[in-house]
Every structure is written in C-alpha cells, then in structure tokens.
Amino acid sequence: MSAIDPRTVLLLTGIMGGLMSLVLYSLKRNYPASIEGLGDWSAALLLLFAGGLLVAGRGKLPNVVSISVSSFLLWSGLYLAYVGSQRFFGVKPRIAPWMALITGLALVQLWFSVVEPSYHMRLVLTTVATACLSGVHAWLVFRQGSITFSRGLAVGVLVFLFGAQVMRLVTSFSAPFPLNAEFFDTSTLQLTYITSFAFSVLLFSISAVLMATDRLRIELEHLANHDSLTNALTRRHMDDACRSELERCRRHGHSMALLIMDLDHFKEINDIYGHQAGDQALINFVARVNALLRGPDQLGRFGGEEFVALLPETSLDEAIAVAERIRGACTLAGQAPACTVSIGVTTNRKDNDSVDTLLARADAALYRAKAAGRNRVEVA
Ligand SMILES: Nc1nc2c(ncn2[C@@H]2O[C@H](COP(=O)(O)OP(=O)(O)OP(=O)(O)O)[C@@H](O)[C@H]2O)c(=O)[nH]1
Known part of the structure; x- marks a missing residue:
C-alpha cells in the first residue's frame, strides 16, 4: 500500500x-x-x-x-x-x-x-x-x-x-x-x-x-x-573578432591579415541597372568571396559597398594572393551587372598594432588602389 x-x-x-x-x-x-x-x-x-x-x-x-x-x-x-x-x-x-x-x-x-x-x-x-x-x-x-x-x-x-x-x-x-x-x-x-x-x-x-x-x-x-542583405558579418561582430584574433596572434607571435574591399563605381551600377540589381551584386560579391576564403577566415560588411576580410594565421604574401584571387574572381564574374573591386591589404607587424591601426593602414592602401585606377590590390 x-x-x-x-x-x-x-x-x-x-x-x-x-x-x-x-x-x-x-x-x-x-x-x-x-x-x-x-x-x-x-x-x-x-x-x-x-x-x-x-x-x-x-x-x-x-x-x-x-x-x-x-x-x-x-x-x-x-x-x-x-x-x-x-x-x-x-x-x-x-x-x-x-x-x-x-x-x-x-x-x-x-x-x-x-x-x-x-x-x-x-x-x-x-x-x-x-x-x-x-x-x-x-x-x-x-x-x-x-x-x-x-x-x-x-x-x-x-x-x-x-x-x-x-x-x-x-x-x-x-x-x-x-x-x-x-x-x-x-x-x-x-x-x-x-x-x-x-x-x-x-x-x-x-x-x-x-x-x-x-x-x-x-x-x-x-x-x-549578420547583415540582413548579404548575410556577411556585421561591423560589430568583425570589430570583436579582429580584436580577439589580434590578441591571440600577439600571444603566439603569429601574423594575421586584414583586407578592405570596396566595389568600384558602385553608384553607376545602381544608376544604370537599378537599386535591386545593386543589391544582387552585393549578395553575389559576398557569396563569391566566401567561396574563396578558408574556414577560419571571416568576411564582414563595414558599410554600403565596403567589406573587410579577417584572415588569421596569414602572412602578407598569402594575403596578397587571396586578395588577387578575389579581385580576379570579380573581374571574371559572368553575372550582370559586372563589377570590379579594389582591395587594401595589411598584416600586423608591431606589438603595439591595434585593430584601428590595421584598419587605417588597409584603408590607406585601398585609397591608393582607387587612386591608381581601381580594380587593383595595394599593400600597406
Ligand atoms: N543597391 C545598393 N546600393 C548601395 C547599398 N549601400 C550603398 N549603396 C550605394 O553604393 C554607392 C556607393 O557610391 P560611392 O561611395 O560614390 O562609391 P562608388 O560609386 O563605388 O565609387 P568608388 O568607390 O570610388 O569606386 C552609393 O550610390 C550607395 O547608394 C546597398 O545596400 N544596396
């Protein structure tokens, strides 16, 4: 009982x-x-x-x-x-x-x-x-x-x-x-x-x-x-990821690379083909770049047609090779509207390099790529 x-x-x-x-x-x-x-x-x-x-x-x-x-x-x-x-x-x-x-x-x-x-x-x-x-x-x-x-x-x-x-x-x-x-x-x-x-x-x-x-x-x-249009990572996430990756590389004496990428004459794409086609070009660009990056690499959208790729454990030469591959893939892309990309590349060099310093350096290289005629990779 x-x-x-x-x-x-x-x-x-x-x-x-x-x-x-x-x-x-x-x-x-x-x-x-x-x-x-x-x-x-x-x-x-x-x-x-x-x-x-x-x-x-x-x-x-x-x-x-x-x-x-x-x-x-x-x-x-x-x-x-x-x-x-x-x-x-x-x-x-x-x-x-x-x-x-x-x-x-x-x-x-x-x-x-x-x-x-x-x-x-x-x-x-x-x-x-x-x-x-x-x-x-x-x-x-x-x-x-x-x-x-x-x-x-x-x-x-x-x-x-x-x-x-x-x-x-x-x-x-x-x-x-x-x-x-x-x-x-x-x-x-x-x-x-x-x-x-x-x-x-x-x-x-x-x-x-x-x-x-x-x-x-x-x-x-x-x-x-994640950015709602392209599904690339947001700037907030990239800032955090870059900071922790830089800290990790500094501890282990490794090299990390940052690529700043900006689509060329994007305003014309919007003006000629319309805003929706412009959106599609951004989506295509992110898909194309993601297909070229390795597992630990991260791609973020920093603004309208500006993107940043974080490449951990990557030397300057390797980063330039990746940037050239991305530039080449965009130039060859079959889908309309065609659109080229300019890329600024940098890596951490000194112990006191901060994420802001790296971004500023890559941005300066991007500026040079634009000034030199676009559809180029420049290094800083
Ligand atoms: N379709 C679309 N256009 C966008 C988006 N965000 C920004 N843009 C457009 O991107 C264009 C950027 O123009 P600019 O900054 O003048 O640069 P650009 O025409 O690419 O010229 P360069 O960078 O000097 O080669 C603007 O017309 C924005 O309206 C977006 O999410 N979708």
Missing part, C-alpha cells in the same frame, strides 16, 4: 502540464513565426491534460470514456508532441497514417474494455503504443546535431518514458495480475508507472520551452551578427 494517491499525482501534474501549455501558447504568440512547433506542443499538453483527467475519473465515468477515449487523447497528445518536435526541427509530419494507427489502437483498446474486458491486454497496448511514440520522438530529437542541455533533457525524458513503458510491459508478464486487477491498483509498481508518465510529460514541456528559448537566442545572435 502506498500513501500517495495516483489520482492526486495525475491531477497535480495535469494542472502543471495545463499551465505549461499556456506558457508554450504565449511563446507561440510572441516568438518569431520561424520557430515552429510551439502550437503543437501547447495543444499536445492540453490533450494529455484532458486524457489524464479522464483516466483519473476511472470508476466514476463510463469505461468507454475513462479507458478508450482517454487512451485516444493520451496517444494523440504524445503524437502531437512528436509533430511539434518535427515542425520545430523542420521535418514534415505525416499526420494521416499516424492518426489512423492511433485510432485503430484506440478501437482495439475499446474491444478489450467493453467486448472482451482484459486489463492485461489494455496494459500491453498502452505500454507498446507509449513506448513507440516516445521512442521515435527521442530518436528524432537525438539526431538533430550536437546535444545542448535543452535537447539532452528532452532526449533523456523521452528515453526514460520509453524505458518505463518497456519495464512495465515486461513486469506485466513476469508478475501476472490478479483477475480483479485495476488501473488504480495502489501497488508501488503501478504508482511508479503512473508517476513516471506524468512527470515525463511535465519535464518534456519544460525541455520544449528551453529548446524554443535556445532557438530564439540563436536567431537573435544571428540577426545581431
């Missing part, structure tokens, strides 16, 4: 799940539409809450409602939580076959509660369905790249739920039920089973909120660090 009433556990965790559903719904309303799945997660918790309430009404409600309808709601809730994760991770859900399967299982459940009552068969169905739904869900979240705390929590909770169902299934065969066994049998095993389900749902909803918050942070960081 246990002092804890399983109905109380279901009711309390259900109420908390309902509140978490409200939290997820408010996130859906306030977060950017690019963060998908929040509405499904919120609705899933409501279904699970409703299903839990019907289960708690076992004995007081007709069996069809407290057993079959409740199972349908609980499985649909678990499935909708999976759909939420699919949408969140950009996977297209296939709702029709899954809902057909869940409806079929609920009908079999109905058979074993009304036509041929068998608590054991119903338990087998419930544990198998819940284990499958939590298993595929855990696998989906697990295979989305490197594990963060929020995703780790989601995977952990889903694997735990899967394990609890398998354990319950196995123990249901190894320790046969007395004929009059019922769901709210207050054995420790049954209480553990109900509690593990209820708390898994609650913890999953917390992990969903954390995953959405993580995603929002990543999107905001991306917005703060």
Whole structure:
C-alpha cells in the first residue's frame, strides 16, 4: 500500500502540464513565426491534460470514456508532441497514417474494455503504443546535431518514458495480475508507472520551452551578427573578432591579415541597372568571396559597398594572393551587372598594432588602389 494517491499525482501534474501549455501558447504568440512547433506542443499538453483527467475519473465515468477515449487523447497528445518536435526541427509530419494507427489502437483498446474486458491486454497496448511514440520522438530529437542541455533533457525524458513503458510491459508478464486487477491498483509498481508518465510529460514541456528559448537566442545572435542583405558579418561582430584574433596572434607571435574591399563605381551600377540589381551584386560579391576564403577566415560588411576580410594565421604574401584571387574572381564574374573591386591589404607587424591601426593602414592602401585606377590590390 502506498500513501500517495495516483489520482492526486495525475491531477497535480495535469494542472502543471495545463499551465505549461499556456506558457508554450504565449511563446507561440510572441516568438518569431520561424520557430515552429510551439502550437503543437501547447495543444499536445492540453490533450494529455484532458486524457489524464479522464483516466483519473476511472470508476466514476463510463469505461468507454475513462479507458478508450482517454487512451485516444493520451496517444494523440504524445503524437502531437512528436509533430511539434518535427515542425520545430523542420521535418514534415505525416499526420494521416499516424492518426489512423492511433485510432485503430484506440478501437482495439475499446474491444478489450467493453467486448472482451482484459486489463492485461489494455496494459500491453498502452505500454507498446507509449513506448513507440516516445521512442521515435527521442530518436528524432537525438539526431538533430550536437546535444545542448535543452535537447539532452528532452532526449533523456523521452528515453526514460520509453524505458518505463518497456519495464512495465515486461513486469506485466513476469508478475501476472490478479483477475480483479485495476488501473488504480495502489501497488508501488503501478504508482511508479503512473508517476513516471506524468512527470515525463511535465519535464518534456519544460525541455520544449528551453529548446524554443535556445532557438530564439540563436536567431537573435544571428540577426545581431549578420547583415540582413548579404548575410556577411556585421561591423560589430568583425570589430570583436579582429580584436580577439589580434590578441591571440600577439600571444603566439603569429601574423594575421586584414583586407578592405570596396566595389568600384558602385553608384553607376545602381544608376544604370537599378537599386535591386545593386543589391544582387552585393549578395553575389559576398557569396563569391566566401567561396574563396578558408574556414577560419571571416568576411564582414563595414558599410554600403565596403567589406573587410579577417584572415588569421596569414602572412602578407598569402594575403596578397587571396586578395588577387578575389579581385580576379570579380573581374571574371559572368553575372550582370559586372563589377570590379579594389582591395587594401595589411598584416600586423608591431606589438603595439591595434585593430584601428590595421584598419587605417588597409584603408590607406585601398585609397591608393582607387587612386591608381581601381580594380587593383595595394599593400600597406
Ligand atoms: N543597391 C545598393 N546600393 C548601395 C547599398 N549601400 C550603398 N549603396 C550605394 O553604393 C554607392 C556607393 O557610391 P560611392 O561611395 O560614390 O562609391 P562608388 O560609386 O563605388 O565609387 P568608388 O568607390 O570610388 O569606386 C552609393 O550610390 C550607395 O547608394 C546597398 O545596400 N544596396
């Protein structure tokens, strides 16, 4: 006998799940539409809450409602939580076959509660369905790249739920039920089973909120660090990157290079082809340069048609070669409007070189390239 009433556990965790559903719904309303799945997660918790309430009404409600309808709601809730994760991770859900399967299982459940009552068969169905739904869900979240705390929590909770169902299934065969066994049998095993389900749902909803918050942070960081037109890095990000790279190079006695690049006669491109074509030329330029840079190099947009490339661990000769490659790629570019580029190159030389000194030197070299007729690389 246990002092804890399983109905109380279901009711309390259900109420908390309902509140978490409200939290997820408010996130859906306030977060950017690019963060998908929040509405499904919120609705899933409501279904699970409703299903839990019907289960708690076992004995007081007709069996069809407290057993079959409740199972349908609980499985649909678990499935909708999976759909939420699919949408969140950009996977297209296939709702029709899954809902057909869940409806079929609920009908079999109905058979074993009304036509041929068998608590054991119903338990087998419930544990198998819940284990499958939590298993595929855990696998989906697990295979989305490197594990963060929020995703780790989601995977952990889903694997735990899967394990609890398998354990319950196995123990249901190894320790046969007395004929009059019922769901709210207050054995420790049954209480553990109900509690593990209820708390898994609650913890999953917390992990969903954390995953959405993580995603929002990543999107905001991306917005703060990337130029919205060209997707090059922003000046703010480049300033920080140059400063920390210079510091690192100074400590290790390495060389780093800065390239300042400015598209030639860009005003004419706008005037002749229009502003949209000018925008496209900027986008093409960034794509072309990024394709020529190495992994650790960074490209930022400093102003209208002025860009800076930071090349760590790069000597002056190597930097000139990179700059020439960029200039050559722009000159040869097939897409209209054609547009050449002038580039100023510099590297850190003295210990007291600051980022501002390097930028000023590269800018002076760029000025010389412009003055010497453009479509040139100059060094300072
Ligand atoms: N389409 C487009 N044009 C931009 C953008 N930002 C700046 N510009 C234009 O870029 C042009 C820069 O002109 P200038 O500074 O005179 O330089 P330039 O015509 O490239 O001449 P040089 O640099 O001396 O070769 C201006 O006409 C700006 O309006 C942008 O985001 N999109």
